[in-house]
Amino acid sequence: MSANHDKVFVVTFAGVLAFLIGLAVVIYFTAGAIQANTIEQGEDPARLARIAERIQPVGQVNTDPNAAVTQPPVDEGAADKTPEQVVAEVCAGCHASGVMNSPKIGDKAAWSALMSAGLDTMVSNAINGKNAMPPRGGSPGLTDEQVRGAVEFMLSESGL
Ligand code: HEC
Known part of the structure; x- marks a missing residue:
């Protein structure tokens, strides 16, 4: 009886052991494959560049005292606007309806x-x-000539 029990134990034990060893081997190779894959991708410069782009900070503080100061953007193309466009886009905001007692x-x-x-x-x-009345109607990109043109345009629209 007892010898039989021992045999059953040894067989079961050996089976469980074999299963665990098999599992360990499978895990070992699976992990190795995943790691190899990751290292391969990690060294791809294009992929690293994409990652760097995705995780870059939203803004950066420029601590270089010699760095050129970036000028705030000026309304591009404002210089090409005709008096009529300037009045329509800038001045009319107030002067069309007489906002804040504007003429x-x-x-x-x-x-x-x-x-x-x-x-x-x-x-x-x-x-x-x-x-x-804000300077240049609040549009600092306008030249003196454009403001003059806009004033003259509003005067002529008013019959003067
Ligand atoms: C934010 C509203 C606003 C905008 C935009 C605006 N104006 Fe005016 N403007 C006024 C007001 C208010 C007055 C009256 C100021 C006062 O006499 O107290 C005025 C007055 C004027 C006058 C009379 C100044 C005087 O000699 O008394 C001129 C000329 C004029 N605006 C031109 C312009 C031109 C040109 C533009 C567009 C480039 C412009 N404004 C855009 C509000 C505005």
Whole structure:
């Protein structure tokens, strides 16, 4: 009886042992294959570049005191705008409806009252700002000539 029990134990034990060894071998080779795969991909410079691009910080602080200071972007192409475009895109925002008591385009009386101070005064007020009127209508990319053109355009639209 006892010899039989021992035999059953040895057979079962050997079976379990063999199974575990087999499992260990399978895990060993699977791990090796995955690792080899990862190393292969990891050394691919194109893939490293893609990873670096994906994990790059949103912004960087430039600590180089000699670095050129980047100018804030100026409205590109603002210099090519005609007086009509400048008025439509910049000035009309206020002057079309008379926002904040701005002289309304078409209000001949309001504009002719201002005209008494002279066109140059009006233009310089438009360039430098006056009360609620922001300098250059809030569009710093506009040249002096464009502001003058816009003033003249609004005057002619107002019948002056
Ligand atoms: C944010 C609104 C706003 C925008 C945009 C704006 N203006 Fe004005 N503008 C005003 C207001 C308000 C006044 C009246 C200022 C006052 O006399 O108190 C005014 C006044 C003026 C005057 C009369 C200045 C004077 O001599 O009293 C001129 C000229 C003028 N604007 C030109 C322009 C031109 C040109 C543009 C576009 C490039 C422009 N404005 C865009 C609000 C605006």
